[in-house]
Amino acid sequence: MRPGTEEDSYEVFARYGKQSEPIRWVGSVRAAEPTLAWHAAKEIYTRREECTVLWIAKRSGMVFSTADDLESLKSGGRLDYRTPGFPGRHRRDRERAAQGTRTGQPSTESAGAPS
Amino acid sequence: MADRALPRDEPDPRLARKFELWDDLPDGYREEAARVSSFQALAEIVGVLPFAEWIDRVPDYARKQMLIAKVQDEVGHGQVTARVAEDLGVSRDRIILDFVEGRTKLLNVFHFGFDTWEEVGPAALLMNSAAIVQFQALDQGTYLPYARALRKIEKEESFHYHHALDHTHQTMTLGTPAQRALVQQAFETWLPRILAYFGPPDTDTYQGNRMYQFGIKVSSNDAMRQEWLAKIIPVFRKLGVHVDPALTHVDEETGKWWFASPDWVAVKKMLREGGPRHEEWRAKIADSLERNALYRDVALMRSAA
Ligand SMILES: [Fe+2]
Ligand SMILES: [Fe+2]
Numbered sequence: 103m104r105p106g107t108e109e110d111s112y113e114v115f116a117r118y119g120k121q122s123e124p125i126r127w128v129g130s131v132r133a134a135e136p137t138l139a140w141h142a143a144k145e146i147y148t149r150r151e152e153c154t155v156l157w158i159a160k161r162s163g164m165v166f167s168t169a170d171d172l173e174s175l176k177s178g179g180r181l182d183y184r185t186p187g188f189p190g191r192h193r194r195d196r197e198r199a200a201q202g203t204r205t206g207q208p209s210t211e212s213a214g215a216p217s
Numbered sequence: 218m219a220d221r222a223l224p225r226d227e228p229d230p231r232l233a234r235k236f237e238l239w240d241d242l243p244d245g246y247r248e249e250a251a252r253v254s255s256f257q258a259l260a261e262i263v264g265v266l267p268f269a270e271w272i273d274r275v276p277d278y279a280r281k282q283m284l285i286a287k288v289q290d291e292v293g294h295g296q297v298t299a300r301v302a303e304d305l306g307v308s309r310d311r312i313i314l315d316f317v318e319g320r321t322k323l324l325n326v327f328h329f330g331f332d333t334w335e336e337v338g339p340a341a342l343l344m345n346s347a348a349i350v351q352f353q354a355l356d357q358g359t360y361l362p363y364a365r366a367l368r369k370i371e372k373e374e375s376f377h378y379h380h381a382l383d384h385t386h387q388t389m390t391l392g393t394p395a396q397r398a399l400v401q402q403a404f405e406t407w408l409p410r411i412l413a414y415f416g417p418p419d420t421d422t423y424q425g426n427r428m429y430q431f432g433i434k435v436s437s438n439d440a441m442r443q444e445w446l447a448k449i450i451p452v453f454r455k456l457g458v459h460v461d462p463a464l465t466h467v468d469e470e471t472g473k474w475w476f477a478s479p480d481w482v483a484v485k486k487m488l489r490e491g492g493p494r495h496e497e498w499r500a501k502i503a504d505s506l507e508r509n510a511l512y513r514d515v516a517l518m519r520s521a522a
Contacts, residue, residue, distance in 0.1 A: 104239075110517060111303075128369075129297060129300065129365070129366070129369070130300050130304075131296070131300070132300065132303065132309070132517075133516065133517070134516060134517045134518035134519075135518065138516060142296070145289070145293065146293045146296055146297060147369075149286075149289075149290060149293060149373060150372060150373065150376070166239070168239055169239065169240060169241065
């Protein structure tokens with residue numbers, strides 16, 4: 103990760119439309135001071151849409167992921183025991199093993215330990 | 218005449234890999250992305266001047282409001298594209314100064330102004346439709362911050378398009394014969410300018426162009442010209458504008474649009490030497506830069522030099 107450094111850049115977050123919509127990052131503005139940044143964001147990012155939330159955050163107060171974080175951010179490979187398929191696979195393995203015992207064919211499948 | 222490399226629905230391998238600011242960018246990619254975004258930022262900002270001078274002359278209150286909204290939108294487009302350039306290391310001050318001090322050239326269409334209110338509608342209609350065709354190609358490009366900026370801009374461009382269409386329609390349906398003749402004349406004046414706006418004809422080597430290979434430039438100039446003519450000529454016909462086949466028509470054999478080629482020698486000369494209003498726009502930006510220096514320093518909390 104990389105802490106932001108720019109003192110005059112602000113990231114802009116907005117929610118358009120219904121309350122149930124997520125508040126999304128929409129872009130950035132340049133200003134020296136937060137209230138000016140908020141007004142700049144209002145002028146630029148609420149021109150047509152029904153904006154219901156508008157936030158700005160100073161870049162120097164944020165932390166950003168970098169390409170190096172990519173692997174640690176993907177939970178699929180790293181945390182596969184959290185995925186719904188994980189317990190299911192164990193159950194199927196067990197069932198197949200039981201089937202194999204009945205037909206006399208030993209199961210060669212592993213328990214599916216996370217790799 | 219070269220077409221798009223592939224039909225629209227087939228994935229183009231050039232465009233498969235997309236980039237964010239923080240990704241490792243191929244050699245030279247950063248410069249090309251900065252070039253296209255700062256060039257557009259300048260076009261958006263200077264491009265308001267021919268319209269802004271009509272704000273206090275508009276003969277209709279609602280249209281005045283719409284024109285003000287358009288001008289504000291365009292300045293917003295300038296900010297959004299300048300942010301893309303700034304994140305790539307080209308500051309907005311530099312974008313503006315490079316223009317004021319004569320280091321960057323303006324797009325051909327912004328070297329002119331409008332002589333009559335009747336001209337504003339059809340000229341803007343031609344310009345906006347061309348910009349929309351161009352942006353819709355560019356937003357498929359590989360540099361995501363720029364593509365996102367374009368998608369935001371397109372929504373507002375569509376409003377400008379409809380405003381220009383409605384303005385032209387008003388003149389064509391309620392105007393006097395003299396006013397309708399001004400629309401006709403504006404169409405004939407601006408058509409070749411917009412054809413030139415898309416850039417020189419494709420050469421055999423356009424696919425070797427770095428900007429094209431990076432997928433920052435998406436469609437070829439000729440492909441965009443074809444797409445634009447197919448979209449906009451029927452619109453003008455429907456408005457009651459006569460489209461002289463000597464200007465453009467569909468070639469029966471190829472099914473493609475034939476058009477009278479812009480005078481490229483004259484276009485290049487104008488880009489080099491400046492068109493009728495170029496110096497005026499340049500001076501105006503230089504003047505506002507100077508006039509607003511104090512406020513800009515306060516707003517950015519810089520100590521005045
Ligand atoms: Fe624009
Ligand atoms: Fe526009």
